[in-house]
Amino acid sequence: MIDDHRHRILQAAARVYAQHGWRGATTKRIAEEAGVNEVTLFRQFGSKEALLEQMIRELAAAKADMRLPETPHDPERELVAWASAHHQDMCGKRPLIRQLMSDFEERPELVPCAVEGPHSAMYQLRRYTEQLRTAGFIAHHDELPAAEIEAAVSMFSGAVFADGMNRDVMPVMFTQPVEDTLRAYVRIFLRGVHALPVPVPPDAPASAAPTLTSTSE
Structure with a gap:
C-alpha cells in the first residue's frame, strides 16, 4: 500500500x-x-x-530500452533504436519538460536533479563512441581530436532533444518523418566520428577502410 x-x-x-x-x-x-x-x-x-x-x-531517469549496448555490433541500428527511445520518451513528457525549463531561472536548485538523466545519456554515448574504436568501427590510426568527438556527441544529443521538444510547434524545421530524420542524425554522427559500416582490423591499411554508404540509398 x-x-x-x-x-x-x-x-x-x-x-x-x-x-x-x-x-x-x-x-x-x-x-x-x-x-x-x-x-x-x-x-x-x-x-x-x-x-x-x-x-x-x-x-x-533512463529506462532499460534507452541504453546503448556495452559492445557495438551494428552502430546504425543500435543508435537509431537509442535515439528513437529517447525521442519517444521526450515527446511523452514534453509539457512537463517545458514547464520545468521555464522554472529553471527562478529555481536553479532544480537543475542538478533535472539533468541527471541527460548527463547519463551523454555518458553512454561518449562511452559507446569509445567502444566503436575498440570494436574496429573506427580505424586505430584515425585519431580524432577529443574536442571534435565531444562536439559530435553534443550535436547528436542536441539534435534528438531539439526534435523531440520542438517538432510539434516548429514543423518548418522538421519536414521529414521522425524515423527518417533520426536515421539521418545517426548517419551524420557516425560520419563525424569516422565510424565505418563494418569493423576494420587494427592492422588494416588506410586504403582498405570502406566508407559509409550514402544517406540517399
Whole structure:
C-alpha cells in the first residue's frame, strides 16, 4: 500500500506540475489528484520540495530500452533504436519538460536533479563512441581530436532533444518523418566520428577502410 501511494503521488505530482508549474503545484492539489490526504503525502515525502525533486529525478531517469549496448555490433541500428527511445520518451513528457525549463531561472536548485538523466545519456554515448574504436568501427590510426568527438556527441544529443521538444510547434524545421530524420542524425554522427559500416582490423591499411554508404540509398 505504501509503494502504491508513493507511485500514485509521484504520478499526480507530474500531472499537476505540468499544468501549474512549481508555484501552482500545491500539496493540496497533488493530494487531491492522487486521491490521498495531505498527511499521507507528507508522510511519504516530508515536503513539497522533496516530492517534486523526486518526481523530476524519476522523470529524467533512463529506462532499460534507452541504453546503448556495452559492445557495438551494428552502430546504425543500435543508435537509431537509442535515439528513437529517447525521442519517444521526450515527446511523452514534453509539457512537463517545458514547464520545468521555464522554472529553471527562478529555481536553479532544480537543475542538478533535472539533468541527471541527460548527463547519463551523454555518458553512454561518449562511452559507446569509445567502444566503436575498440570494436574496429573506427580505424586505430584515425585519431580524432577529443574536442571534435565531444562536439559530435553534443550535436547528436542536441539534435534528438531539439526534435523531440520542438517538432510539434516548429514543423518548418522538421519536414521529414521522425524515423527518417533520426536515421539521418545517426548517419551524420557516425560520419563525424569516422565510424565505418563494418569493423576494420587494427592492422588494416588506410586504403582498405570502406566508407559509409550514402544517406540517399
